[in-house]
Amino acid sequence: MSYADVNGINLYYEIQGEGRPLVLLHGGLGSGEMFAPILPAFTANRRVILPDLQGHGRTADVDRPLDIRTMADDIAALIDHLGLEKPDVVGYSLGGGVGLHLALAHPQKVGKLVSASAGIRRNATHADILAQQGQVTGAAAEFMKETPMYESYQRLAPRPEDFPRLLDKIGAAMAVDFDLTDEVRGLSVPTLIVGSDADIVPAAHFVEIFNLLDGGLRDGGWMGEGRPKGGHALAILPGTTHYSLFMSPLFPAVAMAFLDQEG
Template identity: 30%
Template sequence: MTRTATSCRFTSQRAESVGFVDAGGARLHYEVCGAGEPLVLLHGNSESLGYFGAQMPVFSERYRVVALDTRAHGESTRGDGVLDFARLSDDVVAVLDALGIDSAHILGYSDGGNTALTLALREPERVRSLIINGANLDPHGLGAKFRVPATLAWIAGGVVAPLSARVRRQRELLELMVRHPHIAASDLGSIAVPTLVIVGEGDAIPRSHTELIARSIPGAELTIVPDAGHACAEERPAAFNAAVLGFLACADTFGQ
């Protein structure tokens, strides 16, 4: 079931809708702006679609941009069942189905990149191209800068979680980082759509791990955004947006 309203927090003049989709016991929030080929934006852990505030206005000039609040993030509720990347990729499909979109360009940042890779492996027909920003294939690929404090917080949270619903929710999100994902590099060879792997020069994801992802996807491009860290879309939006739009301009002609 979908409920929509005619407004958009980022680009109201180009708004199509703001809405909610019921899926797996959750109420998933999304916003749609612009027209053209669909481009889905997936944010990172403990964030919301607001992370893409510098991308929505620019991308919606050329594309029908669909930004999601991941389950248990932003205005989306937790729902029932497990919280893992297979479930989150199913949520993307639910939103696409509700909007009548057969396939889309998928841009995923951090945990959103893990969801995008999972979606491409599980539902390849729903993906026109991939933009993977700061993703990792397994917990060790997260890099010690993120993994160590996240693991310590997850362990500490286990003591308090029985007494606090808020801590239980935070610990569950941390668990997505310290115990997930589980994507084999060898499986990435099945991805057959144009792919851009893009990271900041100082990303907390080790460069070797990012290069492994790019090397494992046939024909994938690797772009390094200078003077930027993990959140390069937020830190260097002009450079990030230019790289993504340049890639999409070529991806649009793929298979023609």
């Protein structure tokens, strides 16, 4: 359990396990400990670095917006701080987006990427979810006091009273329009796109991302000669939702199969 002063933030992280490094990035309103049910599957043969992103878990917020691009720069700086040589990166939801931005902005720092439950266009999100996201403000803090997210924040955060501020920042961040279509076309880091079969975006959106990566556009061939040239892959996890994927044993199973594959 340590802190790293990187990129203007005092970033909390834990390291568990031994082996090739793997950075594991949590979802919004969570922390690294949310992966506890499946962490042993990652640490069985990997040295896993578990950061708490800006304003989450044990990492105190700082005076800047909650911007996924800045958080990606935080992780790039943490990789340098720890002297890691092109670690693999696995991210879920917010962490999946951070991992994707990390791979786009700092491809030389990442080995392979697994981006789970993270869309690349805001308008791909189901309309009812967008409406719910529009209600995320500090005023909702009182209504969240019985939730696991609130309990975790109160237990871990250096300043538990910052919870309404975090909700305000998350709400503002989710209201910003984005479309990474053009950027994703040029993604050079071998990437596994993961989604649940009942996610906050249609499963077809994950297929769309895979198509942008030259995937699913032709028969793969007997020897895999028709697979995406960048080494990209796609997995839709059956029987999961956006809110259960990060606990499903299928998640580390497909992630590690992709990361451990040679070539």
